[in-house]
Amino acid sequence: GENVEQHPSTLSVQEGDSAVIKCTYSDSASNYFPWYKQELGKRPQLIIDIRSNVGEKKDQRIAVTLNKTAKHFSLHITETQPEDSAVYFCAALGGADGLTFGKGTHLIIQP
Amino acid sequence: GAVVSQHPSRVICKSGTSVKIECRSLDFQATTMFWYRQFPKKSLMLMATSNEGSKATYEQGVEKDKFLINHASLTLSTLTVTSAHPEDSSFYICSARGGTSGRSREYFGPGTRLTVT
Numbered sequence: 051g052e053n054v055e056q057h058p059s060t061l062s063v064q065e066g067d068s069a070v071i072k073c074t075y076s077d078s079a080s081n082y083f084p085w086y087k088q089e090l091g092k093r094p095q096l097i098i099d100i101r102s103n104v105g106e107k108k109d110q111r112i113a114v115t116l117n118k119t120a121k122h123f124s125l126h127i128t129e130t131q132p133e134d135s136a137v138y139f140c141a142a143l144g145g146a147d148g149l150t151f152g153k154g155t156h157l158i159i160q161p
Numbered sequence: 162g163a164v165v166s167q168h169p170s171r172v173i174c175k176s177g178t179s180v181k182i183e184c185r186s187l188d189f190q191a192t193t194m195f196w197y198r199q200f201p202k203k204s205l206m207l208m209a210t211s212n213e214g215s216k217a218t219y220e221q222g223v224e225k226d227k228f229l230i231n232h233a234s235l236t237l238s239t240l241t242v243t244s245a246h247p248e249d250s251s252f253y254i255c256s257a258r259g260g261t262s263g264r265s266r267e268y269f270g271p272g273t274r275l276t277v278t
């Protein structure tokens with residue numbers, strides 16, 4: 051089955067700086083990669099996703115990149131703000147199975 | 162790191178039968194577990210929140226008599242799909258959170274693929 055590794059587990063950045071979270075996957079058949087943001091006390095919410103037919107996708111300050119050859123994908127947040135503080139999960143979807151999640155990254159935005 | 166397991170990973174059952182899915186936290190005590198349903202190519206749908214020793218809280222539209230949830234211990238929650246129908250075929254994912262504060266980390270299980278024939 052699929053195996054998703056996510057790094058780092060905790061990331062602290064200064065407000066205004068960029069943050070990058072990286073994930074790798076093992077199943078080359080995986081073709082859909084969503085990212086979820088979980089704010090304190092709330093359920094994870096889908097914030098952006100990318101499919102295997104594109105290499106990059108942007109939505110305002112958030113971007114995702116996908117390298118199918120290397121089987122890794124990343125979340126980039128620019129000009130970070132306090133409200134970006136949360137736990138972020140990457141996931142991969144492939145074959146007949148459902149989503150496989152990474153273990154999450156706790157992003158801390160320092161004022 | 163913390164690991165959450167689910168069993169079985171895949172199950173095929175006949176229409177009208179019941180199926181039980183287990184979610185276990187392997188190296189921490191999970192005071193709260195969540196059950197999600199994932200539809201093809203779509204995001205997760207939260208079905209219910211399970212707190213150890215108390216009744217589960219179901220999301221609107223989820224039939225509590227059809228999807229029975231039991232959180233009998235701090236490491237185990239079960240989801241039983243009763244009188245399963247083909248439309249119940251889906252991927253079910255649990256997640257587990259240790260501690261009582263919202264600051265506790267949450268970990269997802271690997272999911273269970275249910276196919277009802």
